[in-house]
Amino acid sequence: MARERQARRREGHEIEFGRIVAFSDGVFSVAITLLVLKLGISDQLTHGEVANALWEQREKLLAYTISFAVIGRFWVVHHSFFAEVKAFDGRLMSLNLFSLGWVVLIPFSSEVLGEYASSTAAVVLYAVNLAGVVLIGQWMSWDARQAGLTTIDAETQWENMAHALFIAAVFLLSVGVAFVDPHIAPYVWLLLFVEGRSHLVERLSRRRSS
């Protein structure tokens, strides 16, 4: 877009900048806490059946654990990104909202995956949802840098983008695999751990720390 973008500096608009992250933190914290609503057992059981009913929640508990970690991870990435943001405009706020709209879907995708872990549709939904969050986040990051809103240097930006594309590619690969055999698809996600991106965040924070 050719329109001239009018940004406000973080300094001098602390409360306005603070509201963007506060609203985002609110959305993240509600979304991550709503995950627990998917857990629950019938209230019609005898005492002897309770242990069994809890045991049958183990897949849902696994889905809870993974999705809590995933949303928590996205929050950390969001936190890292906004630590670099020095000015904001309406476009950044819109992209941030767009990104949050995908984060809020995770409790739903996670619930479906927790119920139907070996269904192609459930795996595809979950993978597309997570890939969407990663790609939109990268879009927001790229756009903000182009507009001069962040202080991220070119090298770090490229590294971040390479990582985001890798992650999205893994998820999209798992979508392809899910159409062949949904049982195998989750194993594709293990590629995410093989690669490891934590050193990047470290490097970024090293450069920024005083």
Add this chain to the structure above:
Amino acid sequence: MARERQARRREGHEIEFGRIVAFSDGVFSVAITLLVLKLGISDQLTHGEVANALWEQREKLLAYTISFAVIGRFWVVHHSFFAEVKAFDGRLMSLNLFSLGWVVLIPFSSEVLGEYASSTAAVVLYAVNLAGVVLIGQWMSWDARQAGLTTIDAETQWENMAHALFIAAVFLLSVGVAFVDPHIAPYVWLLLFVEGRSHLVERLSRRRSS
């Protein structure tokens, strides 16, 4: 009302002013996240039925998307307005609460619309709800300016009011149309995009940016 209004300045009461926007942000973020609770599929399906069950959620997903965008948009407007607020009093807090009370109804209106998109009652409920948010927001904005709580200049105030009345008029027009044919009513809302108000926000932020 003739009563003398006692306002506190934003400076010197940062925490108190901050609480008003923090509480508002909390309400917006919970309301926008609760939208996802309306999505969900039965847990009694075979694996083959999952894709179909998800497909049948498409109307609800559309309602989710629209309502997320709508609440997000209202949040941006709220953010823009309070960026201009330099002092606050009990009346501003009351009008803000009144406005939030209508925002919180959106997940309910949205759910009804998602279920019964071609019902007159559902369209009317949704349109009245959104028109209410817009009009009360304008009332709050007007009242705050009269009391000297904001720094919005007269021209911008008039432009904002003209836009708010236009938006409310579109929604109320759609209510009339819905009584004739509820299928057509949502198309009336397209008028909102034709008009476009983003340039206004731009202009406002240009004037304020340092």
Add this chain to the structure above:
Amino acid sequence: MARERQARRREGHEIEFGRIVAFSDGVFSVAITLLVLKLGISDQLTHGEVANALWEQREKLLAYTISFAVIGRFWVVHHSFFAEVKAFDGRLMSLNLFSLGWVVLIPFSSEVLGEYASSTAAVVLYAVNLAGVVLIGQWMSWDARQAGLTTIDAETQWENMAHALFIAAVFLLSVGVAFVDPHIAPYVWLLLFVEGRSHLVERLSRRRSS
């Protein structure tokens, strides 16, 4: 209690003080937004039945409106009180939590009242809940002043207490009336409006404003 109380000043512990009000704001905003979850219509209706189903929600919508106003009012009082708090200790945090515990019950009491408006038990539950919030809030306020945590002067403190006791007395009176005839009890609450306490908040803010 004879124990020596160790308070921290608001200045120098802004983040810690801020967390107390931020946590409180979070609880208030979630509680007030959860009220909307009580609204909802069946998803098994024909289009012709939607208007009727919405109309049958009118008692719940009234309960929503009243409880939104009530929680909003309690938030305003909480906001006014903490604007006077200059230091905090563990006891203030405990009393604040105790008070929030009663606020969070309001969505439940409100739901019961919305369903069974003319049942003695529902009226008693609601009245006791609201009286509890008011009395605990007054306890917190009194205790904080005794410990030198607030800057409220003696006269204002006494006026506040008189008002709180009046409000609590009205609710407890309505409990008594509810045992005779639950249909009349809500009318007792009209006494609250007769008395009117808004001028007090005004006076308080007048004294504090710069």
Add this chain to the structure above:
Amino acid sequence: MARERQARRREGHEIEFGRIVAFSDGVFSVAITLLVLKLGISDQLTHGEVANALWEQREKLLAYTISFAVIGRFWVVHHSFFAEVKAFDGRLMSLNLFSLGWVVLIPFSSEVLGEYASSTAAVVLYAVNLAGVVLIGQWMSWDARQAGLTTIDAETQWENMAHALFIAAVFLLSVGVAFVDPHIAPYVWLLLFVEGRSHLVERLSRRRSS
């Protein structure tokens, strides 16, 4: 782990530090408020049955009260801990998230305990959940001190750890007892009150207060 840790100071990164506690406060406040969703009565009752239905909620109301106090207590401990945190890194954020993941489970454990108070499985679930929160909190505290992120002195750290281990031991003891007789297990928890740890928090705040 041998990796060099790159921490950012609280000063100069106020917004970033603030987001960590704001996100935590959001999670705590949503989790504590969700407890009320477990309360509720049928909407098919006659007016005469309402009192009875409310009376039958007494076990759930007790579970609500206890869990509200428990989560509130954990929030106070979290608040005390972060008041001592002077710098943060990715590891502290991860441990904080891990700790929050256990806090968010409390509404679920609490609901199960409220339904099946005399079931071994329910008691074990609740005790393990609370012991987990305490132990992970202590791990976070210990790790942060080793990395020089907090200003807690060695003596206080040891005292805190001794208390945390005591609390965890009580919960784990109650797990053992629950396998013998679940009715007795909750009485084991009374040991927590016998010991009393409030003086510690006092001492800590005394040392820190100006």
